[in-house]
Amino acid sequence: xxxxxxxxxxxxxxxxxxxxxxxxxxxxxxxxxxxxxxxxxxxxxxxxxxxxxxxxxxxxxxxxxxxxxxxxxxxxxxxxxxxxxxxxxxxxxxxxxxxxxxxxxxxxxxxxxxxxxxxxxxxxxxxxxxxxxxxxxxxxxxxxxxxxxxxxxxxxxxxxxxxxxxxxxxxxxxxxxxxxxxxxxxxxxxxxxxxxxxxxxxxxxxxxxxxxxxxxxxxxxxxxxxxxxxxxxxxxxxxx
Numbered sequence: 489x490x491x492x493x494x495x496x497x498x499x500x501x502x503x504x505x506x507x508x509x510x511x512x513x514x515x516x517x518x519x520x521x522x523x524x525x526x527x528x529x530x531x532x533x534x535x536x537x538x539x540x541x542x543x544x545x546x547x548x549x550x551x552x553x554x555x556x557x558x559x560x561x562x563x564x565x566x567x568x569x570x571x572x573x574x575x576x577x578x579x580x581x582x583x584x585x586x587x588x589x590x591x592x593x594x595x596x597x598x599x600x601x602x603x604x605x606x607x608x609x610x611x612x613x614x615x616x617x618x619x620x621x622x623x624x625x626x627x628x629x630x631x632x633x634x635x636x637x638x639x640x641x642x643x644x645x646x647x648x649x650x651x652x653x654x655x656x657x658x659x660x661x662x663x664x665x666x667x668x669x670x671x672x673x674x675x676x677x678x679x680x681x682x683x684x685x686x687x688x689x690x691x692x693x694x695x696x697x698x699x700x701x702x703x704x705x706x707x708x709x710x711x712x713x714x715x716x717x718x719x720x721x722x723x724x725x726x727x728x
C-alpha cells in the first residue's frame with residue numbers, strides 16, 4: 489500500500505503522495521518542526537530586545553507629545569476668543585454683502601486649529617481692514633491682544649508639538665509591528681513544539697488511528713470529506 493519517499497524521484501503525483509509511508513511523512517514533519525524549534529528562540533530573543541527598545545521609545549515620545557498637548561490646546565482656545573468678541577461687538581448687517589461674506593469666512597478660519605500662525609495674523613489684518621472702514625478698531629479689544637499673544641506663544645512650540653506627534657506616530661507604528669511579529673513567532677514556536685511532541689509520540693505509538701480514512705478509501709469506501717457532505721445533507725433534510 490505504501491512506498492518509501494526516500495527512494496522516489498522528486499516529482500510525485502497525488503496518488504504517489506498518498507502511498508508514502510506514514511512513518512516517513514511523520515519524520516519529515518518532525519524534522520521540520522525540530523528545525524523551527526531550534527532556530528526560533530534566538531530570533532524571538534533578539535526580537536524581544538528590539539520590542540523592548542521600541543516600547544521605551546514609544547512611551548517616551550508619547551510622554552513628550554502629551555506634555556505639550558494641553559499647552560497647545562489652551563493656546564488654540566485662547567486665540568479664538570477674538571472671534572467670539574468680534575461677533576458680539578460688530579453688527580455685520582451694515583457691511584456690504586461681499587464684506588459680510590468675507591468677514592464670516594475669516595471668522596471660521598480664525599476658529600480653526602488648522603490655521604497656521606502666519607495665516608492667523610494675515611486673517612486678523614484682513615478683519616482690521618474691513619472694520620476700519622466703519623471706524624471700528626478691533627486692536628483696542630482685550631481679546632485681540634490676548635489672541636495675538638496666544639498666537640505668538642503658539643509659534644514658539646507648535647513645531648516641537650508637530651515633531652513630537654510625528655515621532656510618536658512613527659515609534660508607535662514600529663512598536664505595533666514588532667509586537668505583532670513577536671506574537672506571531674512566539675505562536676509559531678509554541679505550535680512547533682506541540683507538533684513535535686505529537687509526531688514524536690506517533691512514531692512511538694503507531695499511526696493506526698490516522699489511517700482509518702485512508703484504509704476505508706483503499707477498500708472502496710467514501711472519503712471523510714464525502715461522508716461529511718452526506719451527513720450535512722441528512723441534517724438539512726431533517727430541518728425541512
